[in-house]
Amino acid sequence: MSPRAWPLACLLLIAGSALVWLLAANDAVPPDWLIWRFDGWRQQPWTLWTGPLLHLVLPHAIANALALAALAVLGAALAVPPRDALALLLAWPLGTLALLWVPGVGASYGLGGAVHAAAAILAVRTLQNPDTRVLGLLLAGGLLIKLRLERAWAVPIGFDSGWAFNVIYAAHLTGAVAGAALALLLEACHRLFGRRPPRAAVD
Numbered sequence: 001m002s003p004r005a006w007p008l009a010c011l012l013l014i015a016g017s018a019l020v021w022l023l024a025a026n027d028a029v030p031p032d033w034l035i036w037r038f039d040g041w042r043q044q045p046w047t048l049w050t051g052p053l054l055h056l057v058l059p060h061a062i063a064n065a066l067a068l069a070a071l072a073v074l075g076a077a078l079a080v081p082p083r084d085a086l087a088l089l090l091a092w093p094l095g096t097l098a099l100l101w102v103p104g105v106g107a108s109y110g111l112g113g114a115v116h117a118a119a120a121i122l123a124v125r126t127l128q129n130p131d132t133r134v135l136g137l138l139l140a141g142g143l144l145i146k147l148r149l150e151r152a153w154a155v156p157i158g159f160d161s162g163w164a165f166n167v168i169y170a171a172h173l174t175g176a177v178a179g180a181a182l183a184l185l186l187e188a189c190h191r192l193f194g195r196r197p198p199r200a201a202v203d
Contacts, residue, residue, distance in 0.1 A: 003079055003081075003082070004076070004084045005082035005084075005085035005086075006071040006072065006075040006076060006080050006082070006084055006085045006087070006088070007073070007075065007076045008087070009086075009089055010068050010069065010071060010072030010075070010118065011072065011089050011090065012089075013052075013053070013068060013088075013111065013114055013180060014065045014068055014069060014072075016053045017053045017054075017055065017061060017064070017111055018049060018061075018065070019053075019054040020034060020053040020054050020055075021054075021055055021058070021125065024054060024056070025037070025058075027085040031054065031056065031109075033046060033047075033050075033107070034048075034051065034053075034054045034108060034109070035047060035051055035054060035109045036048060036050075036051030036052075036096050036099070036108050036109065037106065037107045038099070038100065038105060038106050038107065039106070047096075047097050048070050048093035048097055049092065049093050049109055050201060051093055051096055051109045052093075052095070052096055052108075052109070052110065052111055052113055052114050053110070053111065053173075054109040054110065055109070055110055057163070057165065060110065060163060061111070063113075064110065064111035064112060064115055065111070067115045068111060068114065068118060071115070071118040071119060071122060072118075072149040072150060074122060075118075075122055075125075078125065078132065080121075080122065080123070080125050081125075081190075083183075083186040083187065083190055084121050084122070084125055084183060084186075086104060086182075086186060087117075087119055087179060087182035087183045087185075087186050088114070088117060088118055088119050088179065090178075090182050091114065091117035091121070091175060091178040091179040091182050092114055092117070093157060094178045094182070095113040095116075095117055095171065095174045095177075095178040095179070096108060096113060096171070096173035096174070098174035098177065098178055099168075099170055099171060099174055102152070102156050102170040102174065103156070104156050104170075105156050105157065105168060105170050105171075108168045108171050110168070110171070112167070112168070112171055112175070113168075113171035113172060113175030113178075114174050115175070116143065116147075116171075116172045116173075116175040116176040116179065117175040117176060117178055117179030118179065119139060119143050119176065119179070120143060120175075120176040120177070120179035120180040120183070121134055121180065121182070122139055123139040123140040123143060123180070123184040124136075124179075124180050124183040124184060124187070124188075125183065126139060127140060128187070143149050143176060146172075147172065147173055147176060150172060150173070151169070152169035152172060152173035153173065154169045155169060156168065156170035157169065157170065159170070168171075172178050174199075
């Protein structure tokens with residue numbers, strides 16, 4: 001994976017969301033085949049991937065795509081390593097799978113979880129570098145404040161008057177937790193098993 005892995009991973013999610021929107025909007029694929037459901041995902045395991053990509057309201061899709069695009073630009077500017085892109089791609093389905101442990105969530109769709117995962121991954125990355133630690137504190141602080149205000153552990157689903165529909169706050173929380181956990185895990189693996197410079201030969 002190249003240094004362009006992070007923006008490419010974000011672009012994959014944005015493009016996938018656009019494709020799923022077109023398929024659902026044109027009735028090429030019924031939304032019921034794409035939405036992740038608590039009681040049906042084992043029969044439709046692909047919904048771990050298609051659920052986060054699906055939006056039923058176009059402005060909501062655009063808003064999430066723009067947020068992810070902004071994080072793509074930020075990650076590219078920071079030159080984050082490819083393992084952060086891998087963390088994002090793994091958090092894509094795993095953040096949704098984690099909803100199994102959140103009571104009251106019967107179904108979920110939308111890129112919100114992936115957006116929060118991307119923000120958490122960048123927060124972890126920037127906190128590790130002294131040169132970007134202030135940015136990391138801002139990212140992590142803003143994310144934690146948002147999650148605290150949403151209180152997904154107490155109110156996993158809430159009506160958002162701005163969007164005029166229910167928002168799965170729990171997906172924001174599980175996405176952020178999955179993103180941060182995977183970023184830390186892959187960073188630890190890199191430090192433990194990453195390539196080390198070859199030792200100099202001794203004559």
